[in-house]
Structures are given as structure tokens and as C-alpha cells.
Amino acid sequence: MSLLQKSSVLRAPLSKFEPCSDRLSSKLRTSVRHTCESAVSSRRCTLRTLPLRTRRNFSASASSSNGAGGTGLRIDLTGKKAFIAGVADDQGFGWAIAKALAEAGAEISLGVWVPALSIFETSYKRGKFDKSRQLSNGSMLEFVHIYPMDAVFDRASDVPEDVRNNKRYAAAAEKGFAVEEVARNVKNDIGNIDIIVHSLANGPEVKKPLLETSRQGYLAAMSASSYSYVSMLQHFGPLLNPNGSAVSLTYIASERTIPGYGGGMSSAKAALESDTRVLAYEAGRKYQARVNVISAGPLGSRAAKAIGFIDDMIKYSYENGPIQKELHAEEIGNAAAFLLSPLASSITGTIIYCDNGLHSMGLAPDSQILINSRETAAQAA
Numbered sequence: 001m002s003l004l005q006k007s008s009v010l011r012a013p014l015s016k017f018e019p020c021s022d023r024l025s026s027k028l029r030t031s032v033r034h035t036c037e038s039a040v041s042s043r044r045c046t047l048r049t050l051p052l053r054t055r056r057n058f059s060a061s062a063s064s065s066n067g068a069g070g071t072g073l074r075i076d077l078t079g080k081k082a083f084i085a086g087v088a089d090d091q092g093f094g095w096a097i098a099k100a101l102a103e104a105g106a107e108i109s110l111g112v113w114v115p116a117l118s119i120f121e122t123s124y125k126r127g128k129f130d131k132s133r134q135l136s137n138g139s140m141l142e143f144v145h146i147y148p149m150d151a152v153f154d155r156a157s158d159v160p161e162d163v164r165n166n167k168r169y170a171a172a173a174e175k176g177f178a179v180e181e182v183a184r185n186v187k188n189d190i191g192n193i194d195i196i197v198h199s200l201a202n203g204p205e206v207k208k209p210l211l212e213t214s215r216q217g218y219l220a221a222m223s224a225s226s227y228s229y230v231s232m233l234q235h236f237g238p239l240l241n242p243n244g245s246a247v248s249l250t251y252i253a254s255e256r257t258i259p260g261y262g263g264g265m266s267s268a269k270a271a272l273e274s275d276t277r278v279l280a281y282e283a284g285r286k287y288q289a290r291v292n293v294i295s296a297g298p299l300g301s302r303a304a305k306a307i308g309f310i311d312d313m314i315k316y317s318y319e320n321g322p323i324q325k326e327l328h329a330e331e332i333g334n335a336a337a338f339l340l341s342p343l344a345s346s347i348t349g350t351i352i353y354c355d356n357g358l359h360s361m362g363l364a365p366d367s368q369i370l371i372n373s374r375e376t377a378a379q380a381a
Contacts, residue, residue: 075341078105081190082340085111085149085232086199088120090132093249093296094199096333099132101195102141104337109190111149111182114172121146145189147182148172151200151228152220154235155180179228183235192241195340198232198248201225205263218264225268226275233279233291242288245340246279248272249332250295250351252359260309273351280349290348292339297327297355319366322357 082101087094087110098108112120123129124146133141150169153159156178163169169177176185186193202224205217229248240246253261254269273293280291298313318324335354338344353359363370 073343075104075337075343077101077195077337077341080106080194081109081144081192082106082195082197083109083111083186083190083193083236084197084199085151085228086113086197086201087111088113088116089123090129091329092199093299093329093332094197095132096329097197097199097247097336098143098333099135099141100330100333100337101197101340103135104341106195107144108141109145109147109186109193110143111147111151114148114150114169114177117146117148117172118168145186147185148175148177149179149182150177151179151231152202152223153178154231179231179235183239186236187239191239193236193239194241194244196232196236196240196244196246197336197340198229198246200228201249201265201268203263203265203268206261206265208262209259210262210264210266213263218267221264221268222271225265226271229272230275230279233283237283237287237289240283240287240289243342243345244287244289245344246283246289246291247336247339248276248293250293252295252297252353252355254295256359258313276351277349284348290339290344292344292348292350292352294332294335294339295351295353295355295359296332297321297358299327299329299332316364316366317356317358320358320361320364321355322360325356327354327356 080101082098084094084098084101086092087098089095098110102108124143130140135141153163156173156176158178159169164173176182203217203221205213206221208217229246233246250269250272251261252258253266254273258266273295276291276293283289283291297317298310314326318326332354335352339347339352
């Protein structure tokens with residue numbers, strides 16, 4: 001039997017080999033092993049050892065078609081209802097997650113920050129997002145409902161008078177924009193939901209070093225970027241159908257020092273990750289829901305430009321990550337779609353890194369010291 005023929009045997013469905021004692025002879029196993037070992041030694045073996053036993057009874061509801069004429073698992077969220085907080089344009093992670101969920105068949109409703117709501121709705125209605133709204137099947141990304149929302153306020157009674165009197169907030173007050181009010185509106189308009197996405201962050205003093213950050217600025221970052229997730233689970237959790245799921249977005253500054261990412265934002269992201277683990281337990285027991293967080297690499301979105309050096313962060317990530325490529329928002333959207341689908345039914349309380357592997361690095365390969373060392377070694381050789 002040739003190596004190609006034996007490769008075909010290894011790639012055959014496992015059902016052909018089970019039980020092994022009946023379907024796969026000792027002679028064949030020995031022959032295949034010796035052939036593969038020989039090929040490995042000559043660096044030609046591309047075979048992947050398959051486990052003799054594997055679980056095939058997935059709890060995930062997935063199609064057997066990948067939509068491209070082949071076979072495999074496909075994320076299927078048909079009929080699922082998702083609420084996404086934090087979409088303000090078509091550039092950021094929130095939009096990418098919305099689009100990925102829509103591609104999988106979910107119905108999408110949004111909670112848009114009150115100051116950005118008018119511009120977002122106008123751009124949406126006038127077709128400025130149409131190119132970004134195009135889905136792979138030729139249809140357009142649609143939003144079932146778009147709600148005004150400001151997640152730093154849990155209830156209407158929490159809104160200060162100066163905010164209530166603000167022109168934009170006054171226009172949204174009739175419908176309600178506090179977390180409790182939005183959850184009530186979603187319940188009345190949609191009923192129960194299956195997916196919660198928290199794509200919210202704000203640090204008014206993000207450009208300030210932590211040593212220069214005020215108490216007010218620090219707590220504001222924690223409120224908008226971390227506690228808002230807790231509040232959303234408090235008020236939207238009762239709306240979740242069993243086996244529902246929630247996901248938020250964090251950044252590596254939660255566990256590594258990123259000079260320039262200040263104003264308490266690194267602390268807020270650390271709190272968000274810690275809260276995710278606790279919420280995974282509590283919401284899991286109370287609502288049978290899963291709670292996870294995605295640690296995304298730097299993206300040049302409009303919101304990220306507030307940091308002031310996002311372009312440098314993107315370049316650094318490219319030069320020093322294990323995979324040297326630009327990070328695309330769609331990649332975070334796809335990861336979120338997986339986490340929010342039944343395919344990830346056993347994953348909760350987890351941080352998923354989507355940063356081209358940058359989080360795994362301990363040294364920066366583009367460091368001038370390392371560059372000089374490599375040049376010296378090359379010259380010596």
C-alpha cells in the first residue's frame with residue numbers, strides 16, 4: 001500500500017475503525033506507523049494522528065454543510081435573538097460581531113450610546129453603511145430594533161438632572177435609555193433573547209498616566225467599561241432563554257503594562273475579566289447562561305483613535321506577534337459568533353485571545369537591542 005493510500009485510510013471516518021480490535025488489524029496499524037515514521041524522518045509526513053475514540057454526539061445544533069459545497073460544522077443561529085450594546089458606526093468590533101451573528105442567521109437589535117444615536121440612525125437610513133451591511137448571501141444586515149442606551153445609568157432615577165436636560169438625552173428620555181429601561185423595552189418588543197454582547201468602553205482620562213488620573217476619571221472608566229457588563233447581566237439575564245450566552249471585549253492591558261493606556265482603563269479591563277469569571281458561575285447557575293470575554297488586539301477604529309497612539313500599537317502588534325498580519329474586525333466577529341453559538345456549549349468563564357498571538361510573547365523581536373544582537377551574531381558567523 002502506498003503512502004497516499006495509507007493517508008486515505010487515516011482520513012477515513014472513525015466509524016470505519018470502531019471498534020479497533022474488529023476493524024483495524026494489528027498488521028495494518030504497524031505498517032502505517034512505520035511508513036509515517038519513515039516519512040517524518042525525511043520531513044515529508046503531513047499526516048495527522050487521529051484519536052481512536054472521540055465524542056461524536058455534539059450538543060451543538062449545526063448544519064452538516066459549510067455553504068461551500070463541502071462538509072463540516074457551520075455556525076447556525078437561525079431564530080436566535082441577539083442584543084448588542086455599543087455599536088456606534090460600521091468600523092468597530094460591535095458592528096463586526098453584529099454582522100457575523102447575522103451571517104449565522106440571528107436577529108439583531110442594538111443599544112446605541114445616546115450621544116451617537118442620531119448620527120448612527122441618520123447614516124444607517126441614508127445608506128452610508130450599505131457597503132458594510134452586505135452579507136455573503138447578497139442580503140443586507142438589518143436591525144430589528146435600535147434603542148438609545150447609556151449603560152452608566154442602571155435606572156432612570158440614576159440620571160443626573162444636567163444629563164436629563166441635555167438635548168440629546170431629553171429626546172431619548174421618553175423611550176428610556178438606562179439599562180433597566182432598555183431591558184424592559186427589549187422584553188416588550190422582542191420577548192426573550194438568546195445572546196448578549198457588551199461592546200462598551202469609555203475612559204474620559206485614558207490619555208493620562210495612572211499617577212495623574214483623578215478618582216472621578218478612574219471610577220468613570222470602571223463604571224462604563226466594567227460595571228456596565230454586570231448591570232447588563234443583572235437586567236438582561238432574566239430575558240435570556242436557557243443556554244443563552246453573553247460576551248464582552250477586553251484588552252491585554254488588563255494583565256500587561258501598556259504605557260499610554262491610562263485613565264484607569266487597564267484596571268477596568270482587569271475588573272471586566274475578573275467579573276466574567278464570577279458572572280459565569282452566577283449566571284450559569286441562575287439563568288443556565290454562559291459568560292465569556294474576548295481579548296482583542298488593537299484595531300484602528302474610530303473609538304480606538306481616542307487613545308492617541310493606536311496606529312503605533314497596530315504596528316507594534318504586527319512586528320512582534322507570532323503571526324505577522326493585520327488584525328481585522330471580522331476575525332473578532334467570527335470568534336464571537338462561535339462563542340455565542342451552541343458549538344461553544346462547554347466554554348464559559350473564559351478569556352479568548354484574538355490578537356494574532358501577541359499575548360503569548362515575552363520579548364519584542366523588533367527591540368533594537370535584539371536587532372543589534374542578531375546583527376553582531378551574523379557578523380561573527
